[in-house]
Amino acid sequence: MQEVAFFFGAFGALAGAIAVIRLRNPFYSVLALVIHLISLAGLFLLLQAEFVAAAQIVVYAGAVMVLYVFVAAYVGGVDEPFWEPIPGQRIIAPLLGGALFVELAIAILGTGLKDFASEGPSVELGFGSPAAIGELMLEKFLIAFEAASMLLLIAAVGAIVLAGRREGSD
Amino acid sequence: MTVDFNAPDIDYAAISPQIALMAGICAVLLVSVLGKATNRNLVTSTSLLGLGSALGLMIWQSDRNTDLVAGALRLDGLAASAAIICIGVAIYAALLGVGEPAFFENGQSRHGEFNALLLTSVLGMVQLASAQNLVALFIALELLSIPLYVMSGFARGRRESLESGLKYLIVGSLGSATVLYGSAFIYGGSGSTDFGAIAAALGDGGLASDPLIGIGIALLTVGLAFKVSIAPFHQWTPDVYQGAPTTVTGFMAVATKVAAFAVFVRLFEVALGPAASNWQPALAALAALSILVGNLGALGQSSLKRLLGWSGVAQGGYMLVGLLVASEVGVNALIFYLAGYALMNLAAFSVIAIRERESNLGDSLSAVEGLGGERPALAWALTISMLALAGLPGTVGFFGKLYLIEAAVDGEYTWLGIVIVIGSMISLGYYLRVIAAIWMRSAPDPASLATSALGPIDGGSPEGEREASGSRLLIVPLALVAAAAVFFGILPDPLVDFAKDAGRDLIATVK
Numbered sequence: 083m084q085e086v087a088f089f090f091g092a093f094g095a096l097a098g099a100i101a102v103i104r105l106r107n108p109f110y111s112v113l114a115l116v117i118h119l120i121s122l123a124g125l126f127l128l129l130q131a132e133f134v135a136a137a138q139i140v141v142y143a144g145a146v147m148v149l150y151v152f153v154a155a156y157v158g159g160v161d162e163p164f165w166e167p168i169p170g171q172r173i174i175a176p177l178l179g180g181a182l183f184v185e186l187a188i189a190i191l192g193t194g195l196k197d198f199a200s201e202g203p204s205v206e207l208g209f210g211s212p213a214a215i216g217e218l219m220l221e222k223f224l225i226a227f228e229a230a231s232m233l234l235l236i237a238a239v240g241a242i243v244l245a246g247r248r249e250g251s252d
Numbered sequence: 253m254t255v256d257f258n259a260p261d262i263d264y265a266a267i268s269p270q271i272a273l274m275a276g277i278c279a280v281l282l283v284s285v286l287g288k289a290t291n292r293n294l295v296t297s298t299s300l301l302g303l304g305s306a307l308g309l310m311i312w313q314s315d316r317n318t319d320l321v322a323g324a325l326r327l328d329g330l331a332a333s334a335a336i337i338c339i340g341v342a343i344y345a346a347l348l349g350v351g352e353p354a355f356f357e358n359g360q361s362r363h364g365e366f367n368a369l370l371l372t373s374v375l376g377m378v379q380l381a382s383a384q385n386l387v388a389l390f391i392a393l394e395l396l397s398i399p400l401y402v403m404s405g406f407a408r409g410r411r412e413s414l415e416s417g418l419k420y421l422i423v424g425s426l427g428s429a430t431v432l433y434g435s436a437f438i439y440g441g442s443g444s445t446d447f448g449a450i451a452a453a454l455g456d457g458g459l460a461s462d463p464l465i466g467i468g469i470a471l472l473t474v475g476l477a478f479k480v481s482i483a484p485f486h487q488w489t490p491d492v493y494q495g496a497p498t499t500v501t502g503f504m505a506v507a508t509k510v511a512a513f514a515v516f517v518r519l520f521e522v523a524l525g526p527a528a529s530n531w532q533p534a535l536a537a538l539a540a541l542s543i544l545v546g547n548l549g550a551l552g553q554s555s556l557k558r559l560l561g562w563s564g565v566a567q568g569g570y571m572l573v574g575l576l577v578a579s580e581v582g583v584n585a586l587i588f589y590l591a592g593y594a595l596m597n598l599a600a601f602s603v604i605a606i607r608e609r610e611s612n613l614g615d616s617l618s619a620v621e622g623l624g625g626e627r628p629a630l631a632w633a634l635t636i637s638m639l640a641l642a643g644l645p646g647t648v649g650f651f652g653k654l655y656l657i658e659a660a661v662d663g664e665y666t667w668l669g670i671v672i673v674i675g676s677m678i679s680l681g682y683y684l685r686v687i688a689a690i691w692m693r694s695a696p697d698p699a700s701l702a703t704s705a706l707g708p709i710d711g712g713s714p715e716g717e718r719e720a721s722g723s724r725l726l727i728v729p730l731a732l733v734a735a736a737a738v739f740f741g742i743l744p745d746p747l748v749d750f751a752k753d754a755g756r757d758l759i760a761t762v763k
Contacts (some may be wrong), residue, residue: 108345189467195441195459203443221260222322225267226391229379232274233395239281240402243365244417 087128094121108154112147119143131210262323267320267327269310269335273375275639276302277368285531290361292350299346299367301373307339310378317757323446324388328761331382332513332551333587336750337594338377338437338507340371341606345503345599347729348605354407354497369399377511384522386435386445389515393431396511397424400504414604416495423488427478434471438523441465442753447523451762455526469524469531473538476519479512482538482572486565490549493561497609498615501557505564506594509571513590517575517583518758525762528578535576535670542569543675550585550682557615559682560597563641566679567593570672575655577663580593581757584748585655590748592640593649595737599637602730603630617686622695629727631690633734640737642683643676647741 100117118134119142126135157188166172197203219227264271276299283298313492314332319325346367355362376396383389401424405417418429439445442453454460474485481489492500519693524531533727546566553559574586604615607630613619624667640647660669740747 096734177264185467185470189437189463191629193441194462195464217257222259222324222385222389223381224262224321225270225325227373227390228274229391232372232375233391233398235281236277236369236395236399236414239365239368240398243362243402244405244408245370 087124091121091124092130094118096127109151112150112154115150116147118145119147129210133215134210135198135214203241262321266316266318267311269306269339270315270375270378272302272306272309273371273378275436276306277371277375277460278613280364280367282310284368292355292361293658295361295363298345299371300343302371303346304338305341306345306374306378307336310335310339310748312411315465315753317760319384320382324385325379325382326384326761327382328757329755329758330514330518330587330758331378333750333754334381334510334590335378337376338381338457338722341503341507341510341594341598344372344375344729344733345499345507348502348602348726349499350368351609352497352499352728353609354410354413354499357409359757361700362406367402369403373397373503374507375401375696377507380511381514381518384447384518386447386450389519390428391434391666392515393428393512396508397428397479400424400508400735402696402719403500404492404504406500407497410495413497414495416492419488419495421517423478424491427475427485429475430478431475431557432469434468434473437464437468437471445704447519448761450523451525454524459731460527465527469527470534472519473531473534476512476516477538478567479559481565482568482569483542483565486542486545486568487564489536490553490558494555494557494615495563495698497607498557498601501560502598502605505560505601506597509564509568510590510594513571513575513586513601513652517586519580520575521583521758522761523577532576532578535572536665539569539576539668540671542566542572543671544569546667547675547678547682550679553682554617556600556617556620556686557614559617559686560600560604563682564597564680565642566675569675570653573660573668574673577659577665579659579663580755580759581655581662582659583758584751585652585659587751588655588744588747589652591750592652592737595648595733595740596637596640596707599633599730599734599737602643602726602733603634603637605628606726606730615663617689618719620686621693622688623689624691626695629731633730634690635687636734636737638683640741642679645741645761647714648737648744648747649745651747 095118097118098114100109100115102118105114119138123135123138124144126132126138143245166175280295280299284295287294292610312338313327314329316332317328320327326330347743349366349370350365355366375398376392376394376399379392380389383392400423401417403417405414405415405419425724435445438450441459441462442450442457444450444453453509454465456737459465463745471575473761477485478488493505497503520528520535521530543566546562546564546569549565550559550562553562571586572587574582575591576582607613607619607623608615620634621629623634643649643653653676657669657672660666660672
């Protein structure tokens with residue numbers, strides 16, 4: 083059962099990701115991204131990370147994607163060329179991308195980590211539960227957590243700087 | 253399910269510089285909203301108050317050597333010295349920003365936004381320099397970068413500035429994503445995000461040469477190389493440096509490098525230290541490539557900001573040598589060089605900024621032609637800065653390179669020491685060209701020197717006329733950094749003392 087669920091999730095995640103970059107209509111790309119994110123949430127569930135899976139659905143597939151849809155609708159259908167417009171990159175980019183893929187494949191297949199071939203590492207009870215995550219945020223990552231809220235504040239300021247109404251202009 | 257929650261013991265004295273910066277951000281935002289929007293002096297003073305108190309608190313805490321709040325951050329010599337340089341650079345940038353034409357839009361001052369972004373970026377740098385956990389590292393890296401993307405695109409009436417902001421956003425995000433991907437591999441392999449626990453897994457766990465850790469290290473190297481613009485991950489640098497407002501470029505060129513190198517050195521020497529024999533040759537190749545590419549790329553540049561961008565790529569290569577030898581001498585040489593680099597680059601960027609405001613030649617080389625006869629103070633500052641960047645004796649750059657070469661030889665990378673010397677010789681080709689333009693050419697047509705600093709910004713500003721006089725006040729900090737670049741070139745000992753805690757504390761963590 084777990085294997086079936088895994089392959090559903092993995093296939094959905096990969097197909098969604100490929101569709102995001104291959105579809106030419108930005109609106110469809112956003113919808114493909116939703117499929118990708120929901121599939122990832124499924125994979126998180128398989129790893130018993132319920133909180134992360136729920137956050138993934140609510141925050142990303144829900145809120146962030148709605149924003150994306152609004153932007154795509156607002157900007158409208160900009161038809162991107164199907165192939166890379168810079169001629170030199172048409173050859174180099176796939177070559178480098180392929181090289182990276184090969185490197186990652188070698189690393190993952192060649193690793194000597196014991197847990198790779200088995201059911202995975204054993205973790206303590208409650209690992210990844212909302213309580214454990216909350217504890218991390220309030221204890222070890224207290225300052226990082228506060229910094230993240232500062233980051234949100236300054237991102238709003240930055241958005242106003244870049245996109246705010248120009249005072250004094252007509 | 254209940255969890256026994258033990259509130260962490262918070263050492264408020266040790267995190268006081270960060271608290272001061274956070275309070276400063278809030279104060280700047282409130283002052284710019286509640287105060288008169290056009291009062292750039294009030295906003296800048298508030299910002300300087302925040303930065304100044306953070307600097308004071310950091311100096312007060314600089315001899316600490318302790319974990320902060322349950323161990324995600326660490327305050328030690330390395331963190332303190334990097335933070336002191338970054339905050340100092342930000343103070344300089346805040347002063348330089350007072351008269352920055354890009355911070356006016358249709359006559360409205362936007363200094364509140366600039367200073368808030370500046371302080372947030374500095375907060376990210378202070379945290380990054382003390383991060384000893386991959387999660388804390390990533391959040392600090394974003395806290396540093398996101399304000400910088402916005403600051404680069406600050407002059408939204410100018411195409412180049414927007415292009416700079418967009419390019420930096422895309423490349424910077426790619427760099428951050430690469431760091432995150434690498435972190436995931438390291439966490440997957442070692443089972444921990446703490447630098448100490450990673451080192452234990454790599455060393456005692458015998459994972460140092462596992463390919464999964466290897467690819468993690470490679471991705472982390474690439475991501476951080478993007479951030480410090482090491483060749484071949486440097487292509488964005490000249491464009492972003494040129495397009496961003498000069499105040500921002502100066503801050504970005506110096507402070508980002510300092511903070512990113514601080515975490516680079518801590519991550520590689522503490523967490524990935526047991527795998528040193530794997531990453532050292534790769535970093536050595538990157539350093540050599542960066543020195544050559546940066547110096548050769550700078551040769552044909554006619555824009556001073558592009559020239560400094562390329563020179564920054566080469567300087568990044570020199571600094572990487574201090575990192576990759578993985579020794580106390582190397583870390584000390586790196587911090588010494590970073591401090592010197594801050595002095596010489598700030599001098600150069602402020603002369604460019606002042607000339608940009610006085611003439612309408614922008615940052616092109618012709619803007620400084622004949623400066624020797626006309627504005628001797630600016631001419632001397634830029635000359636000292638160029639000589640120091642080239643590493644001539646009598647300037648801080650000379651000792652900086654000397655210590656780096658010493659560290660290279662000490663770490664059995666003598667050939668990299670030779671590459672540094674060759675790079676410095678090539679670099680004379682463009683640094684001396686600037687000096688020749690200052691002293692040996694006559695000033696360009698006076699008509700083009702008319703005060704029209706706000707020409708390229710749409711809308712212009714009624715403040716424009718006051719800018720030329722405002723830039724005269726900048727002579728004081730400019731004279732200070734230029735004098736310091738010479739002073740430490742003759743008597744390097746105070747700066748050596750400043751740098752030496754960094755290496756001692758860091759290497760003590762490794763053992």
